[in-house]
Amino acid sequence: MDAMTWVGIISDTHGALDARAFAALSDCDHIIHAGDICGPSILRELECIAPVTAVLGNNDFLEYGSAVTRFARLVIDGVRFLVAHYPQDVRITYAGSSALAPGDPIPQVLVHGHTHVPKLETGPEARPASLLICPGSASLPRGGSPRSIAKVQVSKGRILGACVESLGGKPILTWG
Template identity: 30%
Template sequence: MLLGVLSDTHVPSRSRCVPASVLRAFEKVDLILHAGDLTTDKVLDELMAVAPVVAVHGNMCDASVFYLLPEARLVTAGNFTIGLTHGHRGKGQTTPARARLRFVADHVDCVVFGHSHQPTNQEVGGILLFNPGSPTDRRWAAARTYGILRVEEGIEGEILEVKE
């Protein structure tokens, strides 16, 4: 199973739309995960035209998205459970730690999160922590990025740069 992963698209404040190269890359995925800060529901429409979408809201989403999407959810992919959240709730910890803490009571194999715009692909305590970064806003990152998760006998993440 192949999952396309996005976060922090911030449409339309950072970009008019999801970059075309990301949409093309997602044509081959089985499911798209969006870890929040879509900002508007226009992003959902763009992504759903390519593949099924599971998403959560972030701290910058307008009301149309905030009330439509949950703050966190569990996603089953093959034999694995993925926790999906934006990662903005809580204080005094790093974004990866807050995101992981959100699913402490759940048996998850992977936590997908966003908020920091910092790509992360790291296993901690047997759990893959995966932040795809942002495809539209580098913030403090070296590049605009998105992610792919390959779910087979395990979960393997890959961070990819937006090329346009």
């Protein structure tokens, strides 16, 4: 059986890391924070679990050093991710994207935060990527959603599945 990599996605912690979010991400091999971190201690706590890639949100300042910027482009187990806080920053249109330079490879997974509402889109809604995901908010959910995180399962350049789950472990949205 091929090894799989679990990518945990969290956003909008706003300075507080719920113990249930920490527990929900504890089986992840890599963690993405999609902005509104609101304190370097959040990233240090998450780094106790796995390597962390984070982007700045509208409530973040340049206190994280040069490793945390507006966009993150990374490859995990052969799968290309594009991460930004704002939904419009990960959308790729015929005019391009502010997060990609001409000639950059098209990401397979688009990740954003900011809305505090979970989203998992595939097909035409995610194109040209395969998957667009927002984990909702781990601290201040909106729209009747519970506090939540997301996970994406990848292996050898393929997306095997994705889910957004409440901090209580109940699936909210799933794919694959």
